[in-house]
Amino acid sequence: MEVRRHDVIIVGGGAAGLRAAVAIADADPSADVALVSKVYPMRSHTVSAEGGAAAVARPDDSLEDHAFDTVKGSDFLGDQDVIQYFVEQAARELILLEHWGCPWSRNEDGTVATRAFGGMTTKRTWFARDKVGFHMLHTLFQHSMRYAQIRRYDEYFVTKLLVDGGAVRGVTALDVRSGELFVIAARAVILCTGGGGRAFPFTTNGNIKTGDGMALAYRAGVPLKDMEFVQYHPTGLPRTGILITEAARGEGGYVRNADGERFLVERDYGVGTKAELGPRDMISRAIVQEIEAGRGLKGTYGEYVHLDLTHLGEAHIEAKLPFVRELARTYVGVDPVHEMIPIRPVVHYMMGGVDVDIDGATDLPGLYAAGETASISMNGANRLGSNSLTECLVFGARSGEKALEFARGSSDASEDVLRQQGAEEGARIDALRGKRKGGEKMAVIREQMAAALERGCGVYREESSLEEACRALAQLRGRYADLGLEDASRVFNTELVAALELGNMLDVAEAVANSALPRKESRGAHTRKDYPHRDDQNFLYHTLCSFDPGGPRIGKKPVTLGRWEPQERKY
Amino acid sequence: MGEQKKTFVVTRFDPDRDDAPTTREYEIAVQPDWKTLDALNFIKDHVDGTLAYRWSCRMAVCGSCGMMVNGEPRLTCKDVLSQYGDTVHIAPLANFPVVRDLVIEFDGFMEKFERVKPWILRAKEKAVEEGTHRQSPEQLADFQHFSMCINCMLCYAACPVVSNEPAFLGPAAIALGHRYNLDSRDEGNGARNQVFRGDGTVFSCSYANECSEVCPKKVDPAAAVNQAKIGALLDWAKGLVLPRGGPE
Ligand SMILES: Cc1cc2nc3c(=O)[nH]c(=O)nc-3n(C[C@H](O)[C@H](O)[C@H](O)COP(=O)(O)OP(=O)(O)OC[C@H]3O[C@@H](n4cnc5c(N)ncnc54)[C@H](O)[C@@H]3O)c2cc1C
Ligand code: FES
Numbered sequence: 001m002e003v004r005r006h007d008v009i010i011v012g013g014g015a016a017g018l019r020a021a022v023a024i025a026d027a028d029p030s031a032d033v034a035l036v037s038k039v040y041p042m043r044s045h046t047v048s049a050e051g052g053a054a055a056v057a058r059p060d061d062s063l064e065d066h067a068f069d070t071v072k073g074s075d076f077l078g079d080q081d082v083i084q085y086f087v088e089q090a091a092r093e094l095i096l097l098e099h100w101g102c103p104w105s106r107n108e109d110g111t112v113a114t115r116a117f118g119g120m121t122t123k124r125t126w127f128a129r130d131k132v133g134f135h136m137l138h139t140l141f142q143h144s145m146r147y148a149q150i151r152r153y154d155e156y157f158v159t160k161l162l163v164d165g166g167a168v169r170g171v172t173a174l175d176v177r178s179g180e181l182f183v184i185a186a187r188a189v190i191l192c193t194g195g196g197g198r199a200f201p202f203t204t205n206g207n208i209k210t211g212d213g214m215a216l217a218y219r220a221g222v223p224l225k226d227m228e229f230v231q232y233h234p235t236g237l238p239r240t241g242i243l244i245t246e247a248a249r250g251e252g253g254y255v256r257n258a259d260g261e262r263f264l265v266e267r268d269y270g271v272g273t274k275a276e277l278g279p280r281d282m283i284s285r286a287i288v289q290e291i292e293a294g295r296g297l298k299g300t301y302g303e304y305v306h307l308d309l310t311h312l313g314e315a316h317i318e319a320k321l322p323f324v325r326e327l328a329r330t331y332v333g334v335d336p337v338h339e340m341i342p343i344r345p346v347v348h349y350m351m352g353g354v355d356v357d358i359d360g361a362t363d364l365p366g367l368y369a370a371g372e373t374a375s376i377s378m379n380g381a382n383r384l385g386s387n388s389l390t391e392c393l394v395f396g397a398r399s400g401e402k403a404l405e406f407a408r409g410s411s412d413a414s415e416d417v418l419r420q421q422g423a424e425e426g427a428r429i430d431a432l433r434g435k436r437k438g439g440e441k442m443a444v445i446r447e448q449m450a451a452a453l454e455r456g457c458g459v460y461r462e463e464s465s466l467e468e469a470c471r472a473l474a475q476l477r478g479r480y481a482d483l484g485l486e487d488a489s490r491v492f493n494t495e496l497v498a499a500l501e502l503g504n505m506l507d508v509a510e511a512v513a514n515s516a517l518p519r520k521e522s523r524g525a526h527t528r529k530d531y532p533h534r535d536d537q538n539f540l541y542h543t544l545c546s547f548d549p550g551g552p553r554i555g556k557k558p559v560t561l562g563r564w565e566p567q568e569r570k571y
Numbered sequence: 572m573g574e575q576k577k578t579f580v581v582t583r584f585d586p587d588r589d590d591a592p593t594t595r596e597y598e599i600a601v602q603p604d605w606k607t608l609d610a611l612n613f614i615k616d617h618v619d620g621t622l623a624y625r626w627s628c629r630m631a632v633c634g635s636c637g638m639m640v641n642g643e644p645r646l647t648c649k650d651v652l653s654q655y656g657d658t659v660h661i662a663p664l665a666n667f668p669v670v671r672d673l674v675i676e677f678d679g680f681m682e683k684f685e686r687v688k689p690w691i692l693r694a695k696e697k698a699v700e701e702g703t704h705r706q707s708p709e710q711l712a713d714f715q716h717f718s719m720c721i722n723c724m725l726c727y728a729a730c731p732v733v734s735n736e737p738a739f740l741g742p743a744a745i746a747l748g749h750r751y752n753l754d755s756r757d758e759g760n761g762a763r764n765q766v767f768r769g770d771g772t773v774f775s776c777s778y779a780n781e782c783s784e785v786c787p788k789k790v791d792p793a794a795a796v797n798q799a800k801i802g803a804l805l806d807w808a809k810g811l812v813l814p815r816g817g818p819e
Contacts, residue, residue, distance in 0.1 A: 039625075039627060039633075039635070040681075040722075042633075042634065042721075042722055043625075043627055043628075043633045043634060043635050044633075045627065045628065045633070047628060047632050047633045047634075047721075048628050048630060048632055048633070092699055095699050095702060095703050096699055098703040098704065099691065099696065099697055099699070099703075099704070099756075100690065100691055101690060101691045101751065101754060101756065101757070103711060103714070103715055103718050104703075105708075105711070106706055106707060106708050106711055107708075108707070108708065109705070109707075110704075110705030110706050110707045110710075111703070111705065112703050131632070131719070134632055134721070135718065138718070142689040142690050142747075143690045143691075145684075145685050145689065145690060146690050154681075177670055177676075206627040206628040206629065206630075206633060207626055207627045207628075207629070208627045239604070240629060240630075242629070242630045243630075323632075326631075327630060327631075330631065330649055331630070333604075442616075442620070443616035443617060485620065486619070486620040486621050487620055487621040487623075489585050489587055489588070489621070489671070490587060491585060491586055491587055491623075491670065491671045492623045492670050492671040492672075492674050493623070494615075494623050494624070494625075495615075495620045495621065
């Protein structure tokens with residue numbers, strides 16, 4: 001088996017991975033970086049982000065306000081040292097992107113325009129119309145092409161982290177095109193593999209968001225943190241789950257029930273005068289409550305409420321939200337200039353992920369993580385919209401620099417050990433490819449996993465449904481071992497890739513359900529019907545979930561407070 | 572809901588096994604609100620797990636899912652299925668080598684893409700401490716639509732020149748290079764115009780306009796190619812071989 005060597009491996013070519021690669025290349029032009037991605041970088045799901053990226057830019061705004069909004073949004077579970085660093089670096093990162101060509105929308109005087117976003121006290125969200133992720137990703141990707149020392153492995157699927165002597169030594173990666181498995185060795189590895197929303201049935205996430213990096217770390221003995229916190233975005237299109245960005249409300253959109261009422265204004269859902277611009281957890285709960293109270297609309301794909309942009313006018317919609325218009329027309333046949341858009345809460349983002357410190361380092365030497373796959377504890381129990389694109393840049397860059405420092409100070413792994421581990425992994429993949437013996441169908445296991453998660457870990461949770469989800473997922477894990485596959489070809493075997501992804505999603509799903517069960521309180525996105533209040537006395541801590549052959553093991557980690565003590569979260 | 576049956580005639584090719592592409596037919600029930608990609612996903616999940624194709628975002632922005640549908644290049648996640656009759660033919664994008672089934676190989680494009688230097692070139696880079704450039708909404712509008720390319724490759728599948736002259740840079744790569752030429756922050760026109768005049772020259776384009784017609788994002792690459800021709804010519808006429816600010 002061939003062994004390729006680099007100084008640092010970055011797994012993932014989304015915003016976080018590309019930013020990390022550029023940071024390393026800038027810090028040390030002689031460093032040899034491998035950028036491994038299961039899809040061409042410009043296909044990464046960062047591409048789908050619509051609304052914007054937050055950073056203090058206006059003279060009437062302050063770092064302190066951005067930090068406090070983030071802390072409060074996190075329901076006081078965010079680590080305040082991390083948040084402080086984040087707000088300090090945010091503008092710098094967005095300025096860099098501007099220098100690299102990002103087409104940020106502008107004010108008349110040529111300065112960068114900002115828009116309102118949920119849970120932010122002022123307009124601090126930078127945007128490029130309503131295709132922010134697309135423009136950021138393409139800018140980063142195109143900029144990264146300048147650097148010859150960034151060696152890309154496009155359409156290579158990482159299957160395993162190689163660990164030896166208590167440190168990470170590299171990865172095994174399947175070249176999807178040829179079907180060949182490679183060992184890629186390095187002194188440091190950064191996981192930038194994005195979230196895992198695809199484990200749920202109804203999500204804004206694309207097909208590739210299967211939590212791979214979380215599962216890779218988990219299987220290498222690194223705990224996952226705060227996995228119970230799954231963000232439901234209030235405004236997804238029925239059936240497809242395609243997102244209608246929060247910027248639609250930032251630009252003045254209303255949410256209405258079947259009676260046409262703006263229920264966020266009419267009833268007390270905790271969002272106060274912020275109304276439609278309250279934080280996502282609160283608005284998603286409000287929509288579910290409206291529907292349960294019989295004030296939803298009935299459709300082919302379940303009940304929904306309306307997002308109303310009709311009062312904004314065609315010119316405003318075309319100037320600021322042209323993609324929203326295109327999406328609504330294409331996927332629900334509604335022109336938002338004239339009609340209201342059907343929407344319902346949809347799984348969007350994982351606050352949880354690989355447990356890392358402020359440098360992006362895990363407790364496995366040499367292993368780092370950044371972006372959505374990491375839990376650096378910036379988002380705590382609820383992420384504020386437009387913070388995560390910036391997070392990918394700030395902590396992508398920092399983890400890149402830290403991983404490079406680590407790589408400089410450590411030595412190469414033995415080739416024999418790598419080869420042997422690679423051969424074992426090769427045997428596992430060969431056994432899975434086209435394995436006809438198994439009796440279980442992939443689509444069935446995937447659908448049952450998703451259903452179990454939705455029933456147990458939806459917007460509202462309770463003891464019995466969580467226990468049931470844990471049981472069902474453990475059982476599915478057993479059945480996964482008996483998976484039957486049809487495709488024995490080596491070339492571009494997407495069934496094999498999907499089977500590996502399903503295994504990863506099962507790990508993520510079990511971590512979510514098992515982390516949610518013992519948290520007997522309601523905080524941020526984790527809302528328990530049986531424990532409706534936040535309980536700082538007993539639950540002001542991060543949850544850790546570690547792999548164990550007998551089932552997930554749950555532990556705790558303290559929250560780093562600072563300037564702000566927990567207080568009631570009201571808007 | 573009003574289910575209807577359709578037959579999908581899908582091109583299959585596995586280089587490990589097949590000498591030449593064949594087709595396979597799948598008859599399935601489709602829903603009225605499906606896109607073409609929904610049908611492929613149904614087939615993959617429930618009928619034939621061996622079918623290979625790319626997709627991810629299913630919202631027309633990642634650029635993965637381009638294929639020929641009834642002979643036309645389409646973004647299948649945006650392509651309304653109900654517009655077709657009882658039989659739908661699905662094949663890999665034209666003008667590309669095929670990796671397998673509906674998966675094309677576009678290394679050639681990636682190489683051309685890099686060749687047009689799709690990044691900001693300046694004689695002197697601006698320091699972060701200096702903040703952002705000023706760029707008026709009008710200056711932004713000059714290049715904005717050319718920056719909307721999702722690299723889906725539909726324009727290459729439609730281009731009559733690409734099929735005859737594989738070296739031609741092609742619509743998307745030229746549009747992206749031109750996008751930077753038009754950006755008020757950039758000083759790399761000279762370098763890119765040299766590329767535009769070199770191998771795979773922009774002058775190969777016969778202005779057939781097919782590329783703009785199939786573009787799912789209204790990038791209008793044909794206009795970009797035309798403008799790039801003029802830019803490259805003027806530059807050449809001025810005898811400017813070196814880029815404006817000097818950087819390569
Ligand atoms: C529809 C939508 C809209 C959003 N809008 C906003 C917004 O307006 N503002 C905001 O701040 N945030 C937004 N978010 C969230 C934000 O976009 C994401 O959190 C962020 O883009 C994640 O970036 P990333 O780099 O961590 O991962 P991704 O962009 O998901 O990239 C992951 C990368 O990892 C690679 N990868 C994964 N697994 C493997 C493997 N096994 N082997 C090799 N490579 C692998 C993939 O190929 C990919 O390159 C939105 C999210 C969605 C879904
Ligand atoms: S799946 Fe992303 S463009 Fe079609």
